[in-house]
Amino acid sequence: MIKSELIDKLSRDNPHLLRRDVEMIVATIFDEIVDTLKRGGRVELRGFGAFSIKHRPARQGRNPRSGETVAVDEKFVPHFKVGKALRERLNADGSQT
Amino acid sequence: MSHKTLTRADLAEAVYKQVGLSRNETADLVESVLETMTDRLVHGETVKISSFGSFVVRHKGGRVGRNPKTGEEVPIEPRRVLVFRPSQIMKDDIDQGIKARGGLSALKTDQAAAE
Numbered sequence: 001m002i003k004s005e006l007i008d009k010l011s012r013d014n015p016h017l018l019r020r021d022v023e024m025i026v027a028t029i030f031d032e033i034v035d036t037l038k039r040g041g042r043v044e045l046r047g048f049g050a051f052s053i054k055h056r057p058a059r060q061g062r063n064p065r066s067g068e069t070v071a072v073d074e075k076f077v078p079h080f081k082v083g084k085a086l087r088e089r090l091n092a093d094g095s096q097t
Numbered sequence: 098m099s100h101k102t103l104t105r106a107d108l109a110e111a112v113y114k115q116v117g118l119s120r121n122e123t124a125d126l127v128e129s130v131l132e133t134m135t136d137r138l139v140h141g142e143t144v145k146i147s148s149f150g151s152f153v154v155r156h157k158g159g160r161v162g163r164n165p166k167t168g169e170e171v172p173i174e175p176r177r178v179l180v181f182r183p184s185q186i187m188k189d190d191i192d193q194g195i196k197a198r199g200g201l202s203a204l205k206t207d208q209a210a211a212e
Contacts (some may be wrong), residue, residue, distance in 0.1 A: 001137045002145045008135050014126070021116050025126055031147045032111045034187055036103040038194030040204030043103040048131045055189065055201055075186060076195040080181030089139050090154065090177040
């Protein structure tokens with residue numbers, strides 16, 4: 001499923017809403033998540049999962065082709081941890097395909 | 098403050114401010130978004146949100162694990178795990194956003210002061 005299909009499905013389930021509004025709703029949700037993380041915050045959607053930021057310190061890397069060492073700057077990366085309810089649903093009996 | 102944890106209620110509030118719907122309805126819509134994604138994932142489908150990232154279901158084979166405390170061998174059943182792969186856009190956005198604010202420790206200190 002891609003974003004436009006998610007919007008299609010929500011539009012079908014909510015025929016009283018304009019597609020434009022559904023697009024706005026979906027965009028707002030994902031924008032808010034990124035905005036919170038950018039400010040160093042955490043996002044916790046119980047049952048679904050939690051987004052947080054992890055720090056990767058600066059390190060000496062190596063160009064695998066030439067073997068020369070390169071300085072890799074520190075970075076801040078998003079991390080998602082799946083929620084308990086979703087993890088259990090993924091492994092519920094009969095869900096294995 | 099801006100540093101607290103974002104929850105469903107905050108997402109519903111953000112949506113409420115964007116569209117002319119009731120708070121109850123926006124809360125339901127946030128739930129529908131998560132439920133629709135969950136449903137697809139449980140079916141083993143990948144959910145790809147452009148400029149955000151992809152949620153991918155991976156199959157893990159069974160293996161023999163070990164209880165690290167007792168050293169005892171325990172079987173680990175085959176299972177499905179969900180991984181999130183952030184898009185390059187999201188990764189750049191977050192890395193730059195946090196660096197522009199002086200790094201996580203600067204943000205954490207603010208957070209501790211705010212609590």
